[in-house]
Amino acid sequence: MTLESFSPITNEWYYPSEEVLRNAYIADYDAVYREADADIEAFWAKQAQNLDWFRTWEQVLDSSNPPFYQWFVGGKTNIAHNALDRHIKTARKNKLALIWEGEPGDKQTYSYYRLWREVNRFANVLKSMGVKKGDRVTIYMGRIPELLIAMVACAKIGAVHSVIYGGFSEQALADRIEDAQSRVLVTCDGAWLRGNIVKLKDVVDEAVRKTPVIESIIVVKRTGQPVNMEQGRDYWYHDLVALPIASPICETAVMDAEDPLFILYTSGTTGKPKGILHTHGGYQVYTSTTLSWVFDVKDEDRYWCAADPGWITGHSYIVYAPLIIGATSFMYEGAPNHPYPNRWWRLIEEYGITILYTAPTAIRGLMRFGDAWPNRHDLSSLRLLGSVGEPINPEAWKWFYNVIGKGRCPIMDTWWQTETGGFMITPLPSVGLKPGSATRPFPGIKVDVVDEAGDPVPPGTDGNLVIQRPWPAMLRTIYGDPDRFVKQYWSAYAKQGWYLTGDTARKDEDGYIWIIGRNDDVIKVSGYRLGTAEIESGLVSHPAVAEAAAIGIPDEVRGSVIYAYCILRAGHQPSEELRDALKEHVRHEIGPIAVPAKIEFVDVLPKTRSGKIMRRVLRARAMGQPEGDLSTLEG
Numbered sequence: 001m002t003l004e005s006f007s008p009i010t011n012e013w014y015y016p017s018e019e020v021l022r023n024a025y026i027a028d029y030d031a032v033y034r035e036a037d038a039d040i041e042a043f044w045a046k047q048a049q050n051l052d053w054f055r056t057w058e059q060v061l062d063s064s065n066p067p068f069y070q071w072f073v074g075g076k077t078n079i080a081h082n083a084l085d086r087h088i089k090t091a092r093k094n095k096l097a098l099i100w101e102g103e104p105g106d107k108q109t110y111s112y113y114r115l116w117r118e119v120n121r122f123a124n125v126l127k128s129m130g131v132k133k134g135d136r137v138t139i140y141m142g143r144i145p146e147l148l149i150a151m152v153a154c155a156k157i158g159a160v161h162s163v164i165y166g167g168f169s170e171q172a173l174a175d176r177i178e179d180a181q182s183r184v185l186v187t188c189d190g191a192w193l194r195g196n197i198v199k200l201k202d203v204v205d206e207a208v209r210k211t212p213v214i215e216s217i218i219v220v221k222r223t224g225q226p227v228n229m230e231q232g233r234d235y236w237y238h239d240l241v242a243l244p245i246a247s248p249i250c251e252t253a254v255m256d257a258e259d260p261l262f263i264l265y266t267s268g269t270t271g272k273p274k275g276i277l278h279t280h281g282g283y284q285v286y287t288s289t290t291l292s293w294v295f296d297v298k299d300e301d302r303y304w305c306a307a308d309p310g311w312i313t314g315h316s317y318i319v320y321a322p323l324i325i326g327a328t329s330f331m332y333e334g335a336p337n338h339p340y341p342n343r344w345w346r347l348i349e350e351y352g353i354t355i356l357y358t359a360p361t362a363i364r365g366l367m368r369f370g371d372a373w374p375n376r377h378d379l380s381s382l383r384l385l386g387s388v389g390e391p392i393n394p395e396a397w398k399w400f401y402n403v404i405g406k407g408r409c410p411i412m413d414t415w416w417q418t419e420t421g422g423f424m425i426t427p428l429p430s431v432g433l434k435p436g437s438a439t440r441p442f443p444g445i446k447v448d449v450v451d452e453a454g455d456p457v458p459p460g461t462d463g464n465l466v467i468q469r470p471w472p473a474m475l476r477t478i479y480g481d482p483d484r485f486v487k488q489y490w491s492a493y494a495k496q497g498w499y500l501t502g503d504t505a506r507k508d509e510d511g512y513i514w515i516i517g518r519n520d521d522v523i524k525v526s527g528y529r530l531g532t533a534e535i536e537s538g539l540v541s542h543p544a545v546a547e548a549a550a551i552g553i554p555d556e557v558r559g560s561v562i563y564a565y566c567i568l569r570a571g572h573q574p575s576e577e578l579r580d581a582l583k584e585h586v587r588h589e590i591g592p593i594a595v596p597a598k599i600e601f602v603d604v605l606p607k608t609r610s611g612k613i614m615r616r617v618l619r620a621r622a623m624g625q626p627e628g629d630l631s632t633l634e635g
């Protein structure tokens with residue numbers, strides 16, 4: 001498969017079985033869509049009533065100052081209350097909230113009651129360190145329960161968490177700490193990955209050397225290798241939660257619906273990462289409604305979202321939404337193929353997982369090992385599957401459907417973004433599916449595929465995917481940079497007041513949406529979102545590199561891989577050693593996910609007259625295709 005060669009629109013239908021239909025929360029998508037469309041505020045108010053509010057809102061949506069929309073204005077709440085506190089008063093207290101398995105095979109389970117107590121303890125620890133409402137706390141950890149605990153503990157006391165994915169390295173971490181101005185950082189000594197220890201604390205030590213704002217570091221002991229603990233700055237998590245100050249009772253801060261909940265950095269068109277800001281009120285309503293309806297989660301289910309909590313998928317659909325709706329979630333620490341390629345399938349069998357939500361890159365990666373691995377296991381507990389992060393090619397879709405789901409489990413191909421907070425274009429279990437299409441917008445969501453002027457393009461034609469109406473989990477701003485927020489998302493279709501997604505899409509005759517991919521300078525590598533500018537600035541920070549250009553090239557497993565073109569400074573010669581050194585440099589600066597698959601040394605880069613790198617030309621060159629119209633190339 002290459003993304004270019006895969007002509008997405010097909011008319012192959014897959015319909016849900018009687019059993020799936022019987023189970024589905026929403027049996028008639030069209031009716032619910034129409035209901036929401038007729039009165040969007042009443043629709044969202046109705047969903048919000050499923051949650052607790054300390055004070056009810058006065059206004060559902062305030063559109064008086066677009067694009068700075070506000071939801072549930074005047075409402076008082078706290079997402080941690082809805083995620084935990086309220087369950088403790090019901091039978092859910094005894095239900096499992098989280099089942100966890102570490103890569104080495106160690107296990108943990110948390111009932112709602114236990115999780116609530118652990119969150120309270122850690123919330124009290126944070127308080128004792130002087131963390132207050134509105135303060136930012138950076139979290140940089142592996143996939144362990146304490147990551148979730150730390151996030152919800154922040155929410156509980158009104159602090160704003162900024163989780164940095166553990167695959168990022170020191171410079172990326174330092175930049176994000178600096179931008180958020182966090183004084184407290186929560187990390188772990190290391191994380192298990194493919195039988196090795198990723199030394200996270202070492203990365204933290206380097207990062208905080210570059211950015212002096214961090215005053216305290218809390219370290220969870222996970223892998224146990226010796227780490228540097230600086231007296232007066234670094235504290236062991238287990239020591240702190242054993243102190244009398246870490247009482248298992250902690251009052252939940254009363255938050256305004258529009259108070260910030262978290263910042264999550266994501267890549268955009270410039271090298272500077274964007275801190276996407278989400279708030280308590282709208283986000284809790286939207287994520288919980290979408291999870292219930294799309295994954296149809298019931299008390300009997302064991303739901304596994306295999307993403308990393310460090311990305312939006314984990315924030316919304318591992319941490320907050322599952323807890324709000326009282327689900328039992330499963331979380332696994334390590335690599336899908338460790339020690340053998342059947343690890344995931346064994347976990348599904350052992351824990352009786354009923355819903356598996358993952359990314360096309362993982363599906364393609366596991367597909368490569370052949371059918372024998374999943375076929376050795378009883379996967380009959382599964383009833384629904386999900387996909388997110390990039391377009392899923394029909395071949396992978398069908399493998400997932402037939403080999404993993406045994407033709408019984410509909411695949412929820414959910415299209416959304418860090419910025420949208422939750423699913424936007426997605427099937428519900430009761431709708432007909434076409435492999436490779438994310439189908440239609442969630443009720444209440446209005447999208448279209450339009451040309452530059454904003455006119456809808458005819459079916460089958462590429463256009464810009466836009467969102468035409470505000471929704472409760474929409475990003476509120478880019479942290480510290482409201483101008484960039486307006487410019488980036490709301491200026492292309494300012495007249496119409498539409499949100500620009502940055503994705504190219506097509507619509508078919510049935511109104512189904514087919515996502516083609518990003519049309520800005522964002523590359524999706526294994527579903528991870530990276531900016532070309534970030535990779536380029538990583539490369540030019542090496543003394544041998546004068547200029548660099550990065551592009552994404554289609555890849556069978558990873559969706560895209562990075563190709564980089566470098567112009568060397570005088571006195572440096574191209575060599576294999578230098579190529580390796582540059583890869584190592586990027587690994588160190590940004591992280592392993594940003595390492596180019598290929599680096600080519602060149603003397604010039606194709607540029608427009610205004611000096612913009614023509615990535616289209618580089619892409620064509622890398623793929624051995626005609627380079628097209630070069631008339632705008634520099635002199």
Ligand code: WTA
Pocket residue numbers: 266311312313387388389390391392413414415416417418419438501502503515517518524527528529
């Ligand atoms: C892409 C991930 C096709 C898209 C939740 C979007 C998808 C970007 C899908 C956001 C999907 C996400 N089909 N493409 N089901 N889901 N994308 O912020 O290009 O990491 O703009 O959020 O991923 O990536 P992000």
